[in-house]
Amino acid sequence: MAETSPENKAILETESNVSYLGVNLKKSEIGEGQFIPKKEQYADFINDKDVSLPLQRDIAIAFLNGEPLLVDGGTSLGKTTTVRKMAADLGWEVHYANLNGATDVEDLMGRYIPNPQKNKPEDPEYIFADGKVTSGLRQEEGKTKIVILDEFNASAPNILIRLHEVLDALERGGEVILSEDASEAVPVNKERTKIIALMNPPGKGYFGREPLDPAQLRRWVYKKLPSELPENTFSYSTNALFGAEPTSQDVDPDLFVRAREEALVSEQLQEIPGMGEIVEKYKEFHKAAKELLKNRKIAEDQPQPFTFDDRMEPRRVRDFVLRFYTGDINETFQQALWYYYANKLESESDRKKLGELIRLIEYTPKIADSKRRGLERGEIVQGKEDEVSSLEYLAKSFGRGKEKITPGQLVKGADGQISVFVGVSKIDGSPVLKPYSGEESTPVSATVEMPEEIKKKRGTFLKETFSGWGVGGDKIEAVEVMPISRDPKKLKAKDWDSLKNDVDEEAFGQYALNPEMERFGDADFEQMTKLGKVKVEKLPDEWNGKPLAEVASYIMKTYGKKYMVPGIEYWQWLSENPDLAPAGLKDGQYHFLFGSTLRFSSGHWHVPYLDWSGAEWGRGADGLVHDWHSRCRVVLLEK
């Protein structure tokens, strides 16, 4: 097995830092002490990819941002152990308080006790002694302290109120006033003190746990874990304990979050391309998420109610962007929304529902304000002479910004230099070009000659499909469903990558057909299905979490010679003939047809898929930017 490169290691420890899925925390200068857990206690700690590693990452994000974190999850998940294990990694102190029963405010905040050091008459009779929380708040040179508030929802209301005063002081970076000690002001610093509360779900077999008032949760970043280990995690962890799996599981790259070396300051935010657009979309998202929650469309079965706070959530998202923006504002924003919104949901279907909204929070760089359908290279490269004239034409249009340019097209700059248009920079929206060698062979695209009747029928089918995906009536009315021919097997990895970055809302409705499928009609598909020539392929697990653009390239390389790769033509036939469809496609998984791509209303290229609900097809398409996952399959046809 190939070794994982250091930057891709789930937990990477260096002399001075520990990185949890890319989130880097500084070790304490003091490596050991009474309150620092010992590393050897965690020698067989299991770092599974679904619970343990994401939990450590999310705790690390909260620690890095100085945010108080409330983790709600079943007892078997090892919440306290995970925090202590991280403290052992980092050499940080743990100050632990279990709030279940017989805990009073003074245990946490301190009180006067008879002076045990009293030797002389002038020594005070009583001295103030710190409580568990106060000792965690006191700043000491070289120390970072974690205050664990375990069984948080078993706590008495007066304790919660006092703790919220502490949280407010930490947030302000001010002082905690100890009313227990003649109003002593204790300076606090969220860089030095991290607060994490842990709780078991209210109800669900946990005695005495009442749901907290949602208003009390607003000060916390709330993370919902499952009530028990998911089946896969249980299986993996058990195997790991018995030596059948490594103690640290391989993870998908998209689980990583990369923090900046130094946080941005808020004045720099407006310099990020697309920030205005994305903030507008975020505001809409926040309202929509609140509505879903209010109407119990999400989190319906969660015993602990919560809210998406109008003041706290935007602030947290902003702070996340300041810390984690590394050039891709879409990715950073979406990660923040997963962290502060979707992470609060327990069920996968709820997270998926919110995830669909999160995916819409996207800044789409505009190349040009074109009203014209984009030229494809096949239209312009006819021969040398035509090429030059086309190039000149394109050069003008490129310079004026009037014409649509698609990846792979040739352009001539003001200096006369001919280049290949690769895509649009994610950083600043500018066009990315590479030198033209004169022998570019891809991508291969051309307009399609298609009988008018088929074109019309396909157009109706696609318009119905778009409508089913929620595209509004006006857009459907206006959309020009336009086929092009593009051989997916001739596209190289870089071409797929270019397509991934090729975004044009005005080309909505454009779709690419695989030329090798052009000769097939309905009767052929029926015959091939009867002959058992339809193959459904599950890709190796290592592809899970990789973008469809990358997966497409792999599929063409791996299966292209032996199989045909069907696309929209077969998608349509299957949709219209569900009774004739092979049983292998009706297993409830998502079956992708990589022979075609189509532009959705967002302007991105998507790959169509079908999934069988048990009674009918679900028809969908995923963007080339989106990730492949374990329920995805590839549809192929034997030659």
Add this chain to the structure above:
Amino acid sequence: MSQISGPKSLKNFLSTLPGGVEVGLVIAKDEKELSNFAQIMEMSGFKRSENTGDLFEIPKTFLIVTDNVDKNIYDFIAQYPTGQIEIFDKEVMQSKTLSPDYKDSAVALLVNRTNIDKIQGNGFELLRITGPAFQL
């Protein structure tokens, strides 16, 4: 008969505790059985603890729990599997910490059936926070 097989079984159970990362729970039917179990535990090398202070000091130990569980005992058991235990002494307002030596030490609670129901009813979920359990 159970009087012959029972003690042997308890001995076997106790021998499995060192090396584990959780506190064991021994449930007696009544006070008489509890007293028998206590004797067997002492004969098996488990020394009786009277309080949390003893739990910190004695490597192989058991503690008899009545219906009124001390909060520190509960905290001790809850934290035992987490690699570090911190118990706060409210009298002197000081914490004591321990990193359990899972390889060579073992802790068991001894409780009768009536009391365990009361303890659970009071919100201290002994059955949840302890690991292996034994009863005849």
